Amino acid sequence: MEPITLTTERLTLRPVGPQDADAVFLACQDPDIQRWTVIPSPYTRADAELWTEKLAPAGWREDTMYSFAVVQRTDGALTGALGIDRRGPSGTYEVGFWTAKEHRGRGFTTEAVRGAAHWVFTALAADRLEWRAEIGNSPSRTVALRAGFRMEGEQRSALLNKGIRRDTWTGALIPADLGLPGTHPYLPSPDVGGAL
Numbered sequence: 001m002e003p004i005t006l007t008t009e010r011l012t013l014r015p016v017g018p019q020d021a022d023a024v025f026l027a028c029q030d031p032d033i034q035r036w037t038v039i040p041s042p043y044t045r046a047d048a049e050l051w052t053e054k055l056a057p058a059g060w061r062e063d064t065m066y067s068f069a070v071v072q073r074t075d076g077a078l079t080g081a082l083g084i085d086r087r088g089p090s091g092t093y094e095v096g097f098w099t100a101k102e103h104r105g106r107g108f109t110t111e112a113v114r115g116a117a118h119w120v121f122t123a124l125a126a127d128r129l130e131w132r133a134e135i136g137n138s139p140s141r142t143v144a145l146r147a148g149f150r151m152e153g154e155q156r157s158a159l160l161n162k163g164i165r166r167d168t169w170t171g172a173l174i175p176a177d178l179g180l181p182g183t184h185p186y187l188p189s190p191d192v193g194g195a196l
Helices: 018-027 031-036 045-062 108-122 138-146
Strands: 011-015 065-072 078-086 092-099 128-134 150-161 164-173
Touching (some): 011 108, 018 078, 065 108
Antiparallel strands (some): 011 065
8 A cells, every 4th residue: 555644633643763763762662652552672773774664654655554653733843643453354453552651641542543443434334443452451451442433351371572472452433433334234232131
């Protein structure tokens, strides 16, 4: 897929590229980003260069993962990163994100997730956008909830992070949650009163 740029009220979501290596390297020195995401720890300058120069552009070319630098429209400051990962041919994608420490608590990531979700449902014809995070990553869960994700439960041993299997929270957003039509009809299960 040809890389694209998205805009929201306060943000520009543009493809990650080599120009982001310095800002990504600095942001990813944050122990919380290293703890809760699957990035390498310690995070080196070479890791930032590999992602910004090779892995992120390859995801766009191969139509498998779309990595965005989330920047403020006013000054171009990197507030974080957001990735959309194709989860097979079924119209399902997964979103992941991190926020630079100095930009947390201002709703930037929630805004970015909602903007990206709209793009996924309209441009990629997705019918489901999944989110998951290691149990205990409450800031990520808060972003997902504020973006409209419905929590669907917990998955045991669903995440491999730095050589350790971890349990995750899971949630999903569907087009109807944003007032958008889906590409396929959706028939929710009826309330069956807990029957198996």
